[in-house]
Each structure stands twice: as structure tokens, then as C-alpha cells.
Amino acid sequence: MIVGILGGGQLARMLALAGVPLGIETVVVDPSPSPCAALVARHVAAPYDDAEALDRLSGLCDVVTCDFENVPAAALERVARTTRVYPGARSLAVLQDRLTEKTCFSELGIPTPRFHPATSPGELRDAIESIGMPCVVKSRRFGYDGKGQAVIDRLEDVDRADELLAASSVIVESFIPFEHEVALVAARSTSGEHVYYPLVESHHVDGILRWVVPIDAPELQQQAEQYAGRLLDELGHVGALGFEFFRTSDGLLANEAAPRVHNTGHWTIEGAATSQFENHLRAIAGLPLGNTATTGFAGNVNFIGSVPDPADVLAVEGAHHHDYGKEPRPGRKVGHATVVTKDVESRDAGLVRLRELAEAALR
């Protein structure tokens, strides 16, 4: 089987690696001359609106997927004329826009922060008044890693939000005080089979995910799986999906969902019986989904900007090193390490050490 991927970053690279044992070959379309997935996948260097490249992809592949959610809808529509595309247009259309996304959550009975859309400076001020301060103004489209957001706690700051309006319609959300976010990675196959990984605590710095640790919280897990299950079925979603929540004293509030393998699920490569990458491929290939149970006490640390010396990383008990083969650049996700141990204490000690190494690599 040949799987096409729109986007050739580290997610595509880890998908391609997971595919090889399954007999799945991978072709990526990416405008970059040498995207990091090209080491292990065939690469078609073209922009996502290149009709000829898209037709070549659909001619080569049995099924096409993507490694980022902001794939132009027109590209997917073109590929879908002749080839199966998972996730489908509905998953992307709903989840690419924070307004349709949050509206969908609400309609499914999934609690969210209060939200209100705005398309003009007047509407924005009305929306802020309606939601109350502090609030967060977010671009409806193309936000990631905290970009395209502004926290407003005084009316004098509203000018900063006006800048966001210039680029896109926005959504105003109530500001949720939270200690950390939690995230659930789920997958749904062409047959409608669902699987869920353990919830993780996810810790961000400057809007970028720094480290995650799976938690054992049966009630929260059940709540998150119910919400994700509703969303997967409503969208008719096929493939992996990462669902991020704020953990509050009143339970989970849905923040956002990404219709793809997710940075909060990288620990599953060594820390779960079947990785999120393998389960995404199994899901879109119509194969039975794999066991999502943990193999030990796991956690993972992202390498942002630069990758530490692998000898230091691998000296940590139970550590596994992942270098994405990308040029170092401030704020860029260039690798990660996962630690899996037999007890909580050594896992936690390993995570502390890996975070030190991640920080030290930046100096």
C-alpha cells in the first residue's frame, strides 16, 4: 500500500517510519526542498496548490492523509476526486476554524470556555464586553503554538486584538485559569473502531509544548473519551485526533482538537503498545487498531530550537532519543526524548534531567 501525506515535517517522518514494517510506503508533498520526512519517504517538492503535483500524488497513492490541519481545502478536494482522503473534508473544515470547532463542541454537549465571534472592531468590543475580561482573542484560522492570540485584561489593550482582526475573523473566549492542560489522543478507523490513549498533562512555555506526562485519572479519562468519541463520530473522522482540554475544578473544558497525530502523543512510540503513528496508519488503511496501553511509566520532553548530545540523552535511564534532522532555529521543534521506566520516581527523575538537557542545549 502507498500512502500520500500532504506535509513532510516530523509528523510525516514518524508516520513514514511506522509504515515501513506494515508494508506501507509513503510519498510526501511539501514545498520545502528537503523536508525532514524526505529521508524515509519519497518527496514531491511542490506547493499545495500545484494541481499537477496533487494529481501525481493521487495517481501514486491508495490513500492520502496530512501531517498538518491547515491543508488548503481545495488541495484535498482535488486529491479526493480520485483517491480516498483521510481525515475527510468535514474533519478539516470544522476543526480548521475555531468558531466552527467550538460551535461543534457545544452542539455535542462538550463544555468549552464561553466564546463569541467578531469580524469588526465594533463587534470585537461587544464580544469582549459580553465575555468579560480577562479574555483571549484568537484568530479563527491558522493559529498554532500560541501564535495568533492575545490575552486582554484591560480595554486599553484591545488595540492588540484589532491587529489580529486585520488578518482574520476572531473569536473571543473567556480566559480559563488552569494549572496545566490535558490532552487525549484518539483514533477512529474506516470501520468506526475507536481507540484512546491515556490522558496526558501537557506543559507549555511561550505557547510551545515542552513536556507531557501520561496521568492515571479514571474519571477524567472517561469524560475525555466520551467527548472525543462524540466528536470522532460526528465528524465521521478517520485517523488520529489530538484533543486538548483545560483541566479546571469543574472538570474538562475543551480548548481545541487537531485532526492528526499530535505532539502530545509522541511518547506512545516507546511508551504505548502501539504508537499513535502506527494507529493513524492502521485507521486510514482499514486495518484493526492496536492496543493503546502503556508499557511502563512514560513521559516526554520536546527539544525546541536545538537538540542535546544524544550521549547525554541516552545516559538517562529508559530514555529514547528522537532527532528530526531539522536545522536548529529558535522556537522550532527539532526533536524530543521519551523516557519509559518501571517506576514513577525514575520516570520523574528522567523527565527532570531531560528538561535540563533541553534547556542546556539552547545555551
Added chain:
Amino acid sequence: MIVGILGGGQLARMLALAGVPLGIETVVVDPSPSPCAALVARHVAAPYDDAEALDRLSGLCDVVTCDFENVPAAALERVARTTRVYPGARSLAVLQDRLTEKTCFSELGIPTPRFHPATSPGELRDAIESIGMPCVVKSRRFGYDGKGQAVIDRLEDVDRADELLAASSVIVESFIPFEHEVALVAARSTSGEHVYYPLVESHHVDGILRWVVPIDAPELQQQAEQYAGRLLDELGHVGALGFEFFRTSDGLLANEAAPRVHNTGHWTIEGAATSQFENHLRAIAGLPLGNTATTGFAGNVNFIGSVPDPADVLAVEGAHHHDYGKEPRPGRKVGHATVVTKDVESRDAGLVRLRELAEAALR
């Protein structure tokens, strides 16, 4: 880091896959126009005595290894002039020849079946008389999967052994009645660090390994580790090594050792904290070796000749599918499946089902 591999079969392919996350790129030299490792490694298509190709390899690579033990010594010597080569010449020289191999075992106090060399029909008959019948006559070099061997239990059959003599010197060994073999995969790094995986029972049909299951046998484990440790240090070996033993009522008798990753260790990809492929690369790259503990109850089944439908394989609880991407051909190792579960019963049931699927795929 760039690692070169002489040989581009499934072992090279699994090494290449293990290297990608570590930031290790792979180049294979293989005379075949499309060896199965070429999907994930750069491929230099050349015979092993092609000086230009070998020089190109050593120019490209930081370290060179091999995926089979019968690499011509001259090829390794040429590469070693300018590049580090692991395992070293001594590991290969000793273990390529059943006589030097068994002699080395004996000198290290590692019990073996009784053995005697022969280079002529007269010596062969003397050797058979000295060892006694039944005995096994084996080519000293280039044997694999039971090829190059003849069991002699009547003097009338000695003509079959004469054929072996025509091709190579032989060794005559006492025939060991055994229920199954056991095998130990070990690894030793450039720093002299050792690790050992759990012993496995290995089951052969027609001389070809069909399935393995790790066993929990502390005394045998300790004995095997002592023997392997002596051998690793004696050879100054760097990399993985597979050591096969006959399990008898008197303990372990050494059969043979292969200075490379080993078919009896494929289960470690999902069934151990660190795979044999990753530990081979860590060993030759001078990185700390990884934990070899099991992640559950594991076992694996080889696919010989043809690969079953992955949907059937993956419907087995805890199963992982490995298709090497090779053309089906009788007797050829074309894939394997590993099962990892939380209890012995479901592991054993999974192995039974996988063996059925492996058999059914041949019909």
C-alpha cells in the same frame, strides 16, 4: 552520523529504521539492484569486492557495520583502512569458520558438542569414527538455515558428507538430541559496556527459524550471559551478537554465534524496552546502551515464503506486523509478526494463531 552497512537485507532495513530517530543515516552496499533496505537507506549497488564502491562507502560513513557474517574479509580490511568498522576483523574471522569458532568456545570454557575437523575423505571417516554416530558434518564456512549440513547415522551415508567436503573443509560434531535451541542476543559497545536480552526458545523447521519465545529461566540466563560475556570480551566485539545453544539435560552446549543482530531478537522491537537494532547502533556509535527488559509477554513468528494478510495478523491481540518488502519465494524470510501481551495465555494463543496464519499464507 552516517553508518554504512555491508548487506542490504531485512536486518539492514531494521537497522536503518532504528537509526532514523537517533539522527543516524544509513548507506548500504548490496549487489542486488533493489535490496529491501533501499526503501529507507541510501543504496550503493555493487558487489562486495568492488574497491571503488567500498572506498565510496568509507568516504561517506563515520562507521561501517554489516548485516551478515560472511562479508569477505578483504572488503572489511579495505574499508577499515580509512573508517572504523564494527564488528572488527577478529569477530568475523573467528565466527565465520565453524572450526575456529568452536575452538574459541572451548578455549573460553564454553561447553560445545564434541567436534573434529576434516579436510579429506580419509580424515572425514576418521573424524566420524572418533566422534561416533549419529553425528553432524558441517561445512566450516558459509552455512546458514541448515544448509551445508548432513546428519550421518550410518557409514553408508558418508557419501553425502563427501559432497560437503568438495566445497569446503568440514567439521564433524556429535549429534545433540534436544527439544529446542535457546538463543541469547547480547551487545557490547565501544566502551566495553555489555547488555543481554532474555534468552529465547527458538524453534526451527527444515533448518529455518520459525518462532521464538523469551523464557524466564534465571540459571540458564546467567550461564548464557557468562558464556556470551567471555566471547564478547575475547573477541573485543562491538555491536550485537546472537549466540545459539542446545538446551540439554546437562545445561547449555554452544552451537554457534553470529556477530550481528539476530533473527531470534526481532521480538525486541516491540517486546523489549530497547530493540536489538537500536542497541547495535548505540554500541557501534559509542552511545550508552539501552534497557533490554521485556515490555510484556512477547513472542514472534517468522513468515517464510509469503506474508499473510496484515488485517489477519493485526486482528491478533497485541500483534505487530513486519513485511520486509521482499518478493515471495519458497524458504525465504519475507516478514515476521511479534505479539506482546499482558499475560502468558494470550501471548501463547497469539503465537498459535500467528503460526496458523504463517502456514496458511503458503497455500
